[in-house]
Amino acid sequence: MIAVKRLAPPEGEKADALASAYRRLVLRRVTVLTVTMLALLASFLLDVATGPARLPLDSVAASVFGLAADPTIDAIVWNIRLPVAAIALLVGACLGLSGVIMQTILNNPLASSYTLGVSAGAGFGAGLVILLGSTVPLPEAYAIPLSAFFFAGIACAGVSAIGHARRASSEVLLLAGIAMLFLFQALLALLQFVASPEALQSIVFWLFGSLQKATWAKIAIIAIVLTLTMPLLMNDLWKLTALKLGDERVAGLGVKVGALRLRAFVATSILTGVAVAFVGTIGFIGLVAPHVARIFLGEDQRALLPGSALFGALALSLASIASKTIQPGAIFPIGIVTALIGVPFFIWLILANRRAFW
Numbered sequence: 348m349i350a351v352k353r354l355a356p357p358e359g360e361k362a363d364a365l366a367s368a369y370r371r372l373v374l375r376r377v378t379v380l381t382v383t384m385l386a387l388l389a390s391f392l393l394d395v396a397t398g399p400a401r402l403p404l405d406s407v408a409a410s411v412f413g414l415a416a417d418p419t420i421d422a423i424v425w426n427i428r429l430p431v432a433a434i435a436l437l438v439g440a441c442l443g444l445s446g447v448i449m450q451t452i453l454n455n456p457l458a459s460s461y462t463l464g465v466s467a468g469a470g471f472g473a474g475l476v477i478l479l480g481s482t483v484p485l486p487e488a489y490a491i492p493l494s495a496f497f498f499a500g501i502a503c504a505g506v507s508a509i510g511h512a513r514r515a516s517s518e519v520l521l522l523a524g525i526a527m528l529f530l531f532q533a534l535l536a537l538l539q540f541v542a543s544p545e546a547l548q549s550i551v552f553w554l555f556g557s558l559q560k561a562t563w564a565k566i567a568i569i570a571i572v573l574t575l576t577m578p579l580l581m582n583d584l585w586k587l588t589a590l591k592l593g594d595e596r597v598a599g600l601g602v603k604v605g606a607l608r609l610r611a612f613v614a615t616s617i618l619t620g621v622a623v624a625f626v627g628t629i630g631f632i633g634l635v636a637p638h639v640a641r642i643f644l645g646e647d648q649r650a651l652l653p654g655s656a657l658f659g660a661l662a663l664s665l666a667s668i669a670s671k672t673i674q675p676g677a678i679f680p681i682g683i684v685t686a687l688i689g690v691p692f693f694i695w696l697i698l699a700n701r702r703a704f705w
Contacts, residue, residue: 376650379643383657387436390664394432395424397671402428434561434625435667435681436660437569439632441622443659444573445615446633447640447651448580451587452608453517459633460619463520463612464502464527466630469623471531472498474538474550491553492565492624499620502527506616507609517594520608556627556682558667565625572621576614577656583607584648591646629682631689632659632666638693662689 396407402420410417410424442460449458460466472494509523539547580587586607589597594604619633639662640654663681666688670679 372645376644376647376654380650380654380657383654383661387657387661387664390661390668391432391436394435394664394667395428397668398423398428399676430561430563430566431558431667432664433566434569435558435663437566437573438558438622438626438629439636439660439663440656441569441573441618441659442629442633442663443636443640443655443657444577444580444652445618445622446659447637447655448587448611448615449633450637451590451648452611453521454590455517455521456638457634458521460616460623461630461633462528463506463524463616464529464531465499465524465616465619466623466628467528467531467535468502469495469499469620470554470628471535471538472496473553473624473627474535474542477549477553478538478542478546480546488560495624496620498531499616499623502531503613503616503620507613510609510612511605517608520612552680553627554682555680556629556685558626558670558681559678561625569621569625572617576618579614580611580652583611584652587611587652588646588648627680627682629663629685631685631693632662635689635693636662 392404392408392411395411396402396404400423402423406417406420407424407428410420411429446459449460449463450456455462473491475498476490476494505527506520506523509526510520535550539550542550586597586602589600589602590604590607598604623629636659637651637655639658640651644650644654663685666681666684669688670681670684673679673684
């Protein structure tokens, strides 16, 4: 037999094949992001329509876009339902965005605001104000979020200080975050131990998480923080994508890896702190949303970053709907709903998409 040697395709054909594959990849990412935004809009309108007083979806949409003529529907939508639905989107986006950045800079699929102790610090700050009560010189509605954000910042500063002392490697940041987690959990347990029954009930309810105290002022603060933080993260997209190559290779490209990690960590901790401060601790959004986005969009941060924010917003919006429909006339704490839904969904992700977890 005469062996036939397979000729390699010409360079022009290779370039055309690569260009065609890249166009398909871009089209897929655009399609996924577009479909997610449409699903987010539908979920948002359904969240506004869901509640003790059932409202027609078309009437809700007309009220949201300023086309409704019924003042009763307008009052229900704009004063009660819309703030809750809006804060669900913003908090979900903050948690999804912070989760994907934490997983990227630590190169760990389990990284989230819980892992690094930011949520635990916020919980301790809120519990401290609830326990002190009238000794705080501010109304409780303002004192609790401020204290939660302040102690979330302390947890962030502690992790950053340890990471800076040890050159901010991913392992050191993760271990420092775990240390902050156990520290603030112990302090919070101490508060619960010495609290009165009334204060203990308030602390536990805050830790469950709730969207029902949403106001337009809180929504504006979260939106401003998200708007200011997003461009800072977008500026480092290619550097964050390059972290998958390893610290040594990225450093060889001229990237200051330690400074990049600390910068991204501080930005995402601010996002987590401001989100948790207003709605309480909400689990699994920052953990699950980045993995879902990674499955559909890949590792390129140009698509993964906005995708994680969109999937986080969609997940918390759907959880908000579920919290109002599990038992008619009652609203379950949003933190319980995200955990009950997030755990089986996360296990399914692990079993069905192992490659998404590196």
